Amino acid sequence: MGFLDGKKALIVGVANNKSIAYGIAKQMQAQGAEIALTFQGEKLKSRVEKIAEELGTSIVLPLDVTSDEEITAVFTEIEKVWGGLDILVHSVAFAPREELEGRMIDASTRQGFAIAHDISAYSLTALTKGGYELLKKNKGAVMTVSYLGAERAVPNYNVMGIAKASLEATVRYLAADLGQDGIRVNAVSAGPIRTLAAAGIKDFRSMLEKAALATPLRQNVTIEEVGNTAAFLCSDLASGITGEVTYVDGGYNITAST
Numbered sequence: 001m002g003f004l005d006g007k008k009a010l011i012v013g014v015a016n017n018k019s020i021a022y023g024i025a026k027q028m029q030a031q032g033a034e035i036a037l038t039f040q041g042e043k044l045k046s047r048v049e050k051i052a053e054e055l056g057t058s059i060v061l062p063l064d065v066t067s068d069e070e071i072t073a074v075f076t077e078i079e080k081v082w083g084g085l086d087i088l089v090h091s092v093a094f095a096p097r098e099e100l101e102g103r104m105i106d107a108s109t110r111q112g113f114a115i116a117h118d119i120s121a122y123s124l125t126a127l128t129k130g131g132y133e134l135l136k137k138n139k140g141a142v143m144t145v146s147y148l149g150a151e152r153a154v155p156n157y158n159v160m161g162i163a164k165a166s167l168e169a170t171v172r173y174l175a176a177d178l179g180q181d182g183i184r185v186n187a188v189s190a191g192p193i194r195t196l197a198a199a200g201i202k203d204f205r206s207m208l209e210k211a212a213l214a215t216p217l218r219q220n221v222t223i224e225e226v227g228n229t230a231a232f233l234c235s236d237l238a239s240g241i242t243g244e245v246t247y248v249d250g251g252y253n254i255t256a257s258t
């Protein structure tokens with residue numbers, strides 16, 4: 001019996017079994033939570049349905065976070081099957097690939113900035129708005145996934161860092177507004193992990209290796225470690241924590257390494 005027994009968790013952002021959202025879903029399920037998943041686009045449907053089966057759930061819903069209609073449809077379905085929501089996990093980001101190489105001043109475009117902020121930051125507000133009544137009913141918790149690039153100028157992360165800064169400020173504003181409804185809002189800030197979103201990044205492998213050597217714990221973090229912290233922060237054990245960004249990065253962010 002786990003510390004999430006009886007909790008109902010909607011996880012947005014599973015693409016495959018390397019996803020950070022998958023690590024979060026797996027650890028929450030291991031602590032007794034009931035899981036619902038969403039998938040982005042038909043091509044991810046079958047893979048996410050297989051993962052849902054593994055996690056013992058049949059609630060698998062289509063969701064593109066740029067569509068307010070799809071967001072509404074997801075929570076209408078959650079209302080029908082669950083009648084409330086204890087945990088909402090947002091593990092979604094995207095910027096046009098060409099934004100993530102070279103100097104920010106050269107790579108940044110008006111459209112790329114808008115896309116990155118819509119998908120990687122505004123979508124947290126949009127999902128929380130969509131799930132608000134259900135979260136309020138169960139005094140639920142909201143969780144998102146950030147990165148060091150929100151606070152430091154990480155080479156090549158560019159507009160994604162600016163979007164993550166917006167995401168982390170969103171965590172604070174939502175926490176401030178929703179605390180009176182008993183809804184807590186937090187973020188985990190994960191160290192670099194080899195996922196689909198990381199696959200498209202130049203020199204990601206060498207960045208991972210360098211990070212591991214420069215990290216106090218001398219190793220990269222895993223999606224299970226990020227999942228454990230997310231599960232804790234969404235549980236009653238973290239009832240006194242809201243508006244916080246918790247690093248799960250082996251201590252990398254506290255060092256002076258370049």
Ligand SMILES: NC(=O)c1ccc[n+]([C@@H]2O[C@H](COP(=O)([O-])OP(=O)(O)OC[C@H]3O[C@@H](n4cnc5c(N)ncnc54)[C@H](O)[C@@H]3O)[C@@H](O)[C@H]2O)c1
Pocket residue numbers: 013014015016018019020021039040063064065066091092093094119145146147148189190191192193194195196197198
């Ligand atoms: N991998 C890392 O090194 C790392 C480190 C810190 C934070 N993060 C963050 O973790 C989160 C998850 O990324 P990941 O590394 O697990 O990669 P991933 O590719 O497995 O997950 C990204 C998810 O975002 C979804 N997504 C993108 N655009 C969407 C849209 N318009 N509508 C709905 N879903 C959409 C994708 O379908 C995918 O499921 C992201 O917020 C990312 O910024 C990743």
Ligand SMILES: Cc1c(CN(C)C(=O)CCc2cnc3c(c2)CCC(=O)N3)oc2ccccc12
Pocket residue numbers: 093094095096097098100147154155156157158160192193197198199200201
């Ligand atoms: C770490 C790290 C990451 C992983 N991370 C924290 C991320 O947040 C990745 C987010 C991401 C957003 N949009 C896209 C891609 C990844 C690649 C494919 C694509 O077309 N668009 O990405 C980097 C980019 C540059 C430098 C470091 C990093």
